[in-house]
Amino acid sequence: MFTGLIEEVGQIAEMAANDGPGRLTVTAMQASRELKLGDSVAVSGVCLTAVKIVPGKSFSADLAPETLSRTSLGRLSHGALVNLELPMKAGTRLGGHVVQGHVDGTGKLLSLKKIKEGEDYWLQISIPRELTHYVVEKGSITIEGISLTVAKVAKTEVSIAIIPHTYKVTNLHSLQPAAPLNIEVDVLAKYAEKMAQQKPASSSITMERLIKEGF
Numbered sequence: 001m002f003t004g005l006i007e008e009v010g011q012i013a014e015m016a017a018n019d020g021p022g023r024l025t026v027t028a029m030q031a032s033r034e035l036k037l038g039d040s041v042a043v044s045g046v047c048l049t050a051v052k053i054v055p056g057k058s059f060s061a062d063l064a065p066e067t068l069s070r071t072s073l074g075r076l077s078h079g080a081l082v083n084l085e086l087p088m089k090a091g092t093r094l095g096g097h098v099v100q101g102h103v104d105g106t107g108k109l110l111s112l113k114k115i116k117e118g119e120d121y122w123l124q125i126s127i128p129r130e131l132t133h134y135v136v137e138k139g140s141i142t143i144e145g146i147s148l149t150v151a152k153v154a155k156t157e158v159s160i161a162i163i164p165h166t167y168k169v170t171n172l173h174s175l176q177p178a179a180p181l182n183i184e185v186d187v188l189a190k191y192a193e194k195m196a197q198q199k200p201a202s203s204s205i206t207m208e209r210l211i212k213e214g215f
Contacts, residue, residue: 002042002085004096004140004147006170007031010043012080013058022063024048024073031084032059040101042085044171045145045182046071047101071103072180081171083145096147097140098187104131107143107181110157112172121162123148123172127183129156134185134193142184146170 010028026043035041035050041059042048048061068074076082088094107127114121125143127135135141135158139150146166152159167173175181 001088002047002099002101002145003088003094004085004099004142004145006083006085006146008084009169009171010082010084012076012078012082014060015076015078022068022074023051023060024063024076025052025058025060026082026084027058028084029056031086032057034086035059040087042083042087042099042101042145043073044071044082045099045101045142045184046073046103070105071182072106073182075180081174083170085145097142099142099145099147099184100187101145102184103182104128104134104185105183107158107183109175109177109179109181111177112162112175115161119164121164121167121172123160123162125158125160125181126156127158131183131185132156134189136189139189140186143181144171145182146172 008028008030010026010031012024013027014025016023031041032053033055035053037050037053039050040047041050043061046067050059051062052060063073105128107125110124110126112121112123135150135153137150137153141148141150141158148160150158151161162172
């Protein structure tokens with residue numbers, strides 16, 4: 001499990017594809033020192049498994065066809081910046097929100113502009129239509145692995161205020177309009193939807209029910 005608080009911005013050193021899974025190698029001084037073989041790491045919001053580590057330099061992870069088809073990772077090229085986060089440790093504060101690293105779909109960057117007479121930035125993106133009912137104003141959303149708060153929703157367009165710190169310490173400042181973005185909606189919204197769709201169980205106590213339950 002992750003929190004959406006980015007710990008380091010890595011850089012794509014190599015993207016290799018073959019008949020099997022692709023392989024991504026990321027230059028990441030900090031993460032590569034902490035990772036162990038087989039550990040999970042979120043790369044721009046995608047939970048991957050470290051299969052090769054050069055401590056203090058880089059790590060590599062395999063990319064399954066499903067990962068390549070559902071995320072933006074397959075479109076990255078050498079030198080691209082990616083957001084990195086290691087799994088949350090037990091007993092630590094949950095600073096962002098619950099992030100699984102399971103991308104629900106890819107959105108598109110519409111614009112990222114500095115607010116006039118201010119220091120913050122205004123991020124506008126489009127998301128797949130099938131995800132819109134999970135996104136609400138003041139709710140949480142994960143974009144490129146970053147835990148963010150939704151400011152406005154208009155059909156498939158989502159607007160978010162970005163503080164200067166987030167702009168500087170993530171890959172957002174390196175992205176261009178129309179860039180694909182990994183989107184993960186709040187998992188709590190999915191559970192709420194499922195619970196709302198289920199018929200309430202009968203609370204009445206009958207002899208048949210007691211026998212069925214072993215009484």
